Amino acid sequence: GAGVSQSPSNKVTEKGKDVELRCDPISGHTALYWYRQSLGQGLEFLIYFQGNSAPDKSGLPSDRFSAERTGGSVSTLTIQRTQQEDSAVYLCASSSAGTSSTDTQYFGPGTRLTVL
Amino acid sequence: KQEVTQIPAALSVPEGENLVLNCSFTDSAIYNLQWFRQDPGKGLTSLLLIQSSQREQTSGRLNASLDKSSGRSTLYIAASQPGDSATYLCAAPTGGGNKLTFGTGTQLKVEL
Secondary structure (H helix, E strand, O other): OOOOEEEOOEEEEOOOOOEEEEEEOOOOOOEEEEEEEEOOOEEEEEEEEEOOEEEEOOOOOOOOEEEEEOOOOOEEEEEOOOOHHHOEEEEEEEEOOOOOOOOOOEEOOOEEEEEO | OOOEEEEOOEEEEEOOOOEEEEEEEOOOOOOEEEEEEEOOOOOEEEEEEEEOOOOEEEEOOEEEEEEOOOOEEEEEEOOOOHHHOEEEEEEEEOOOOOOEEEOOOEEEEEEO
């Protein structure tokens, strides 16, 4: 597609359940990022992929969070045993290289996660 | 650790006014800075990216400047319109990579 897409757009789950969030980056973009936007915390970096590798996972808040990327394209962010504090908008971004000073990050519309 | 601050937090102006949004960052070892726009319930739209070698970048009615030595960037919006109402975020790369640290944003309202 022309832009970054994310699914689902909204997800409501019960505390303790696992959820999977999907990101389809812009075709050909090698770098992919996950961020989280929550009230009171602003926008926070979670994890960065270059191709299928994740050289920077420093923003993942706990070991309940994991992510993978396959075929250098689609990425899935998984949250296990969800907690209410996981409620947020999860944003995915991609860029062409991830290593250049001209590298613009393009964002998807986000997945709004609500944990009841 | 990179910290990014934006002032003001909120701004309301009448249509047609020129305005300036401010962004400051603590780690000046950056090679670019991005400005984004976010509409309610939507993702982020990239507005401008300024490379560290540049002082200004322009797109239509928007002009962004970057002063690395003072750790500041400004976004100038000329002849504001109601459609410019949104939250504006600046973001600087951190940790030597391209992961972004975001400011808390300026919520702009342009009134008729």
